[in-house]
Amino acid sequence: MTIVNYADKIIRELEQAADHLPAAETESLAKRILAGGSVFVAGAGRSGLMTRAFAMRLMHMGIPAYVVGETSTPGLEEGDTLLIGSGSGETKSLLPMAEKAKSLGGTLVAITINPESTLGVLSDITVKLPGVVKDKADGTSQSIQPMGSLFEQMLLIFFDALILRLMEMKGQSSGRMFGRHANLE
Template sequence: MRMLTAASSILQELERTLQGVRPDEIAALAERVASSQAIFVAGAGRSGFMMRAFAMRLMHMGFRAYVVGETVTPGIAADDLLVVGSGSGETQTLVAMAAKAKSLGAVVAVLTVVPESTLGRLASDRVVVPAATKDGAAGTAASGQPMGSLFEQTLLLLLDTIIMHLMERKALEGAAMFSNHANLE
């Protein structure tokens, strides 16, 4: 019974957090993605895994999507988009990456708990996720989950929301996307 109580608590936290995200910020990011020539994604740790999942879904939809740091990722160029997931908005490797992308003329977008963070200030587009940071920084939401779990879970759901919006916009169904799915498994 304890397991079900924990799962219920997680779902309640997710619902509360998702209701706190501004729909206009998600819509703006979806439009930015749709209008970009190439989309690069980055994140550290578990947030990075969520960003990788986003890149994979974008690729399934036919977008030119890349994960920063992979050996097959090309250079970013003017008018390309870098989407960064960072709860704190202060991860130094991600800050340096965003600054470099911006200096090359790329657009930077961030999904973060802390909009006034360094990444938040560098970004043209921000999606504020009212979750807890992994260090439990003052002013962030409380969570019964460890470290940044609430942010990471919310990040995945928000990115899937963008995918669903883009699927609707392009009149795509999951079956149509399957043609771009890996087939050497």
């Protein structure tokens, strides 16, 4: 099979998965973000990279957003939101920070394949995305892609779609957002 064939299969998978994005939970999340407070994001591995991309777009919108673990990240305060991307919802390094955020009066959001996971159950808002948990991707799953690739790609697509919804809700344009783009590159 060629790279073009694989790319076509991946795009078809993403199209099918996009049909299952949850509208109600997404709207609740958008309203929560616009309600105020800072947004903190966390995730491990490739899921973490997708949450970092989301934090950047929130910053471009003028919404205070931080990546957990960075040296310039302030402390979470009551009324802030911690958003965690975790396919399994069981990533051991993420669960203690979820519990800490709740104890500080933060709103906890889980973006996961498994809403019944420890993280999903603990969260105030749980958004279920299509995908395959990486250690369950054994070649018999609904994805041709390795490990958690489908979830990670859907996470980025979901975040970009959420940004578009937030832009619509705030009456924000791409041009206005570009004014907050890094200028020391």
